[in-house]
Amino acid sequence: MSIFKSIKQVTAAIAAAAILASPAMAEVVKVEIPVIEKEIAVDNKGTMQTMWTFGGTVPGPVVRVKEGDIVDFTLINEEGNKQSHSMDFHAAAVDVLDEFAAVKPGEKKHFKFKATSPGVFIYHCGADPMVEHIGRGMYGVIIVDPKEGYGENYPKPDREYVIVHSDLFEPGTTAEQMLEGDGWTSTLVNGKAFHYDPLHDPNASLMLQSEPGERVRFYFVNAHVNKSVALHPIAGIWERVYNSGHPFNLEKGIQTYLVPAASGATLDLVSPSDRDTNNAIVDHQMKGALNGGISVLMNAEGADPSLGKKGNILIR
Numbered sequence: 618m619s620i621f622k623s624i625k626q627v628t629a630a631i632a633a634a635a636i637l638a639s640p641a642m643a644e645v646v647k648v649e650i651p652v653i654e655k656e657i658a659v660d661n662k663g664t665m666q667t668m669w670t671f672g673g674t675v676p677g678p679v680v681r682v683k684e685g686d687i688v689d690f691t692l693i694n695e696e697g698n699k700q701s702h703s704m705d706f707h708a709a710a711v712d713v714l715d716e717f718a719a720v721k722p723g724e725k726k727h728f729k730f731k732a733t734s735p736g737v738f739i740y741h742c743g744a745d746p747m748v749e750h751i752g753r754g755m756y757g758v759i760i761v762d763p764k765e766g767y768g769e770n771y772p773k774p775d776r777e778y779v780i781v782h783s784d785l786f787e788p789g790t791t792a793e794q795m796l797e798g799d800g801w802t803s804t805l806v807n808g809k810a811f812h813y814d815p816l817h818d819p820n821a822s823l824m825l826q827s828e829p830g831e832r833v834r835f836y837f838v839n840a841h842v843n844k845s846v847a848l849h850p851i852a853g854i855w856e857r858v859y860n861s862g863h864p865f866n867l868e869k870g871i872q873t874y875l876v877p878a879a880s881g882a883t884l885d886l887v888s889p890s891d892r893d894t895n896n897a898i899v900d901h902q903m904k905g906a907l908n909g910g911i912s913v914l915m916n917a918e919g920a921d922p923s924l925g926k927k928g929n930i931l932i933r
């Protein structure tokens with residue numbers, strides 16, 4: 618199967634997932650993701666580095682389903698890859714030795730699971746050595762929308778953004794070195810240091826945007842191999858936070874929210890409605906922030922209406 622064809626299938630599968638997320642009835646959602654070992658840009662300058670990817674990007678495609686849906690999943694380890702790979706959905710309750718087993722290049726792995734718990738979850742490759750497969754880019758986000766939909770406890774957001782923090786290591790860093798943090802170069806935000814921060818990186822061309830007073834919902838996942846993330850919206854307060862994104866886990870008025878490795882949270886920010894403002898969404902552990910973990914959210918009249926809506930929630 619050509620890479621082009623398989624990427625098209627992923628796009629189709631993800632589009633189907635997004636469409637199927639709205640009906641109240643449980644659905645079977647087909648998701649196919651090819652593993653592609655390839656060179657991709659790892660910073661705003663366009664520096665290329667060989668990474669191991671789900672679907673050709675770091676992070677991989679966003680999978681979005683509704684609570685109760687059956688995810689009918691196929692992992693395709695592309696012919697031409699050198700490594701065995703696997704898929705570990707944190708939204709699934711299955712058998713680690715069965716569904717999450719690794720497959721060799723040229724092989725596929727098919728399994729199904731029911732998305733029983735709403736929330737925001739990491740998915741990642743669990744093939745041995747796991748630290749290297751995650752450290753080289755094999756992770757993504759699955760959102761399971763609650764079957765009750767929106768309500769008083771879980772208000773409808775005006776915009777939604779997916780943010781994944783992770784690690785970049787120098788090319789050639791071994792698994793043993795990654796485990797100790799050797800060869801670490803930067804914090805990646807959706808695959809690039811300072812991805813949405815032109816203040817700290819003149820090569821950055823993107824920012825997150827909203828209109829003043831809008832409710833902006835962040836689906837956050839920590840894909841660092843060893844580090845937690847202390848997520849703080851500078852010049853703001855998280856209006857509400859849901860641990861792992863479950864609507865039952867509501868906390869209000871949080872300044873900094875600690876997300877452990879391989880976990881996630883849903884966090885709402887509501888900016889002042891009577892003026893333009895900016896927030897910096899940072900890992901307030903300074904090593905994380907100053908090495909790439911800062912994103913600007915501009916809350917201003919005339920915000921790009923296409924950002925943070927429908928299929929455009931992970932900005933590349």
Ligand SMILES: [Cu+2]
Binds near residue numbers: 669701742
């Ligand atoms: Cu892998």
